[in-house]
Amino acid sequence: MDTALTAPATAAPVMVTPTEAPNFVQRLNGLPLRSKLMMGLGLAALAAAVLAVTLWSSQGDYRPLFTGLADKDGGAVIGQLAAMNVPYKHEAGGTILVPAGQVYELRMKLAAQGLPKSGGSGSGVGFELMDKSSIGQTQFNERLNFQRALEGELTRTITALADVADARVHLAIPQQNGFFREQQKPSASVMLTLRGGRTLDRSQIAGIVHLVSSSVPELSPKAVSVLDQTGALLSQTGADSATGLDSQQLQYKHQVEASYNKRILDLLEPVVGHDNLRATVTADVDFSQTEATAEEYRPNQGPNAQASVRSSQSSEQTNASAAQPTGVPGAASNQPPVPATAPINGASAPLQAAPGAGGGSNNRREQVTNYELDKTVRVTRGAVGNVKRLNAAIVINQRTVTDAKGKATPQPVPPEEISRLTDIVKEAMGFNAERGDSVKVVSAPFIVGKPEATDLPLWKQPWVLDLLRSAIVPAASVLIALIAVFGMIRPAIRAAVPPAPPEPAPESVSEVVDDTELLPGPDGLPRLEAPLHNEKLDRARALARDNPVAVANIVRDWMAGETAS
Numbered sequence: 001m002d003t004a005l006t007a008p009a010t011a012a013p014v015m016v017t018p019t020e021a022p023n024f025v026q027r028l029n030g031l032p033l034r035s036k037l038m039m040g041l042g043l044a045a046l047a048a049a050v051l052a053v054t055l056w057s058s059q060g061d062y063r064p065l066f067t068g069l070a071d072k073d074g075g076a077v078i079g080q081l082a083a084m085n086v087p088y089k090h091e092a093g094g095t096i097l098v099p100a101g102q103v104y105e106l107r108m109k110l111a112a113q114g115l116p117k118s119g120g121s122g123s124g125v126g127f128e129l130m131d132k133s134s135i136g137q138t139q140f141n142e143r144l145n146f147q148r149a150l151e152g153e154l155t156r157t158i159t160a161l162a163d164v165a166d167a168r169v170h171l172a173i174p175q176q177n178g179f180f181r182e183q184q185k186p187s188a189s190v191m192l193t194l195r196g197g198r199t200l201d202r203s204q205i206a207g208i209v210h211l212v213s214s215s216v217p218e219l220s221p222k223a224v225s226v227l228d229q230t231g232a233l234l235s236q237t238g239a240d241s242a243t244g245l246d247s248q249q250l251q252y253k254h255q256v257e258a259s260y261n262k263r264i265l266d267l268l269e270p271v272v273g274h275d276n277l278r279a280t281v282t283a284d285v286d287f288s289q290t291e292a293t294a295e296e297y298r299p300n301q302g303p304n305a306q307a308s309v310r311s312s313q314s315s316e317q318t319n320a321s322a323a324q325p326t327g328v329p330g331a332a333s334n335q336p337p338v339p340a341t342a343p344i345n346g347a348s349a350p351l352q353a354a355p356g357a358g359g360g361s362n363n364r365r366e367q368v369t370n371y372e373l374d375k376t377v378r379v380t381r382g383a384v385g386n387v388k389r390l391n392a393a394i395v396i397n398q399r400t401v402t403d404a405k406g407k408a409t410p411q412p413v414p415p416e417e418i419s420r421l422t423d424i425v426k427e428a429m430g431f432n433a434e435r436g437d438s439v440k441v442v443s444a445p446f447i448v449g450k451p452e453a454t455d456l457p458l459w460k461q462p463w464v465l466d467l468l469r470s471a472i473v474p475a476a477s478v479l480i481a482l483i484a485v486f487g488m489i490r491p492a493i494r495a496a497v498p499p500a501p502p503e504p505a506p507e508s509v510s511e512v513v514d515d516t517e518l519l520p521g522p523d524g525l526p527r528l529e530a531p532l533h534n535e536k537l538d539r540a541r542a543l544a545r546d547n548p549v550a551v552a553n554i555v556r557d558w559m560a561g562e563t564a565s
Helices: 024-029 033-059 071-083 100-112 127-131 139-159 202-215 247-272 415-429 462-496 535-546 548-564
Strands: 062-066 089-091 095-099 164-172 187-194 224-227 277-286 291-298 309-321 360-371 374-381 386-397 399-402 408-411 438-444 517-520 526-529
Touching (some): 071 095, 202 224, 247 277, 247 386, 415 438, 535 548
Parallel strands (some): 187 224, 386 438
Antiparallel strands (some): 062 095, 277 386, 291 374, 309 360, 399 408, 517 526
């Protein structure tokens, strides 16, 4: 080439040799104090986030299963969890932690096994409260601590029952004074929390009442009230004013009705279907108590029957005295006595005075004989809780019949089938027409209301809330890590890393195309042949990008030269 285009002169940058450039540590030490602090805080936050994510992934989300457990109940629960291969944690205060997804399932399984026995509220304080006495303790404080200790001991004893989950005992012990007539009697109240599906019979309730009344001096069993968690009075002794029955009698009545109702359902459900039957039984139960005593005497029967002598008693008395002159003096009163005219038993001889005796005599004889008689004593006590009358009402849903067109039409149950079902019910309940039992079976359509679907928004769905709760820890850790890396660590690292040295610009195009070879192309024009990854080619491309005018002039000169030649 005859013509060469010289590139515009540029100031040559100052090149720093690698030996003269400071290393990373030196540049890091040369950073401002603020950048160093930001980088340190970022590294600490990143390490904390990584540690939190690691611990969360290794331990998982644990929730409290029970809190405030006594040592005995806590040991029983932990032993059961170990037998079920469930991971758990035990913290201070009687708290047991399990994985969050198994909390409610484990509670139901443990409740079915009667755990924990204290209901998760601890056993309270007992007489160990009396061990903690202060020097300035007053008599009122001593009496109050004794009452609290007694209530705690009674609570512990009552909660030991298998059917009782928890109990609260309240004692009202009045302060005694010196006047006996003005002293008030103590009273007590017991609040019971029964386990699911458990009830207490009359003997158990009477045992609790006797336990409390025997633990407090001068406490009458009638002054003890026992309630359950629903507020029902269990220790009620009087009858209900409305029905005349106490709680135990009402419970027995309901049990009798439920027994008959279950018999009917067990027989009819396989015939008409589970949801096509409704039945109820009303029982009239006689709780009156009667007692009768009868005595029967049977006379001796038969021609040779003789009564045996049980006892015989005889007595005889004779009194004799000298005759004394009585009456009116004269011949009329000086006559002998006449013989008796009305003998008591048989003929009687005339009474005569003893020879040589001038007085009278008085004789008396008695004899009592008791004979054995047959005697029967009967004591009859009437049974309590006899069923006087049963009334059963049964409703059967109408059947749905589909015709050939696919249209469903409800139809009542035929009378013949109603009659057969009525006979089955009578046999199941022991129907007795003499005592006034009645059974009524009818067929009617059931109206089933459709439950209204409540559309909850997505962010209120339970699975979304659980997902957010489980993801909040890792999400927060990742966010902290990103802020620490891009906001604190990265700026400090970029400030500490030295920039890349700029490449020197080519002085002329001849330097760029010095090692290139011009070869004729397919169209007869010259073309530049150079390696695809040549350093000079890269500088030529950079020159064309930075100074397109100079490159255009070079190309024009090349084309002009080739044409001239």
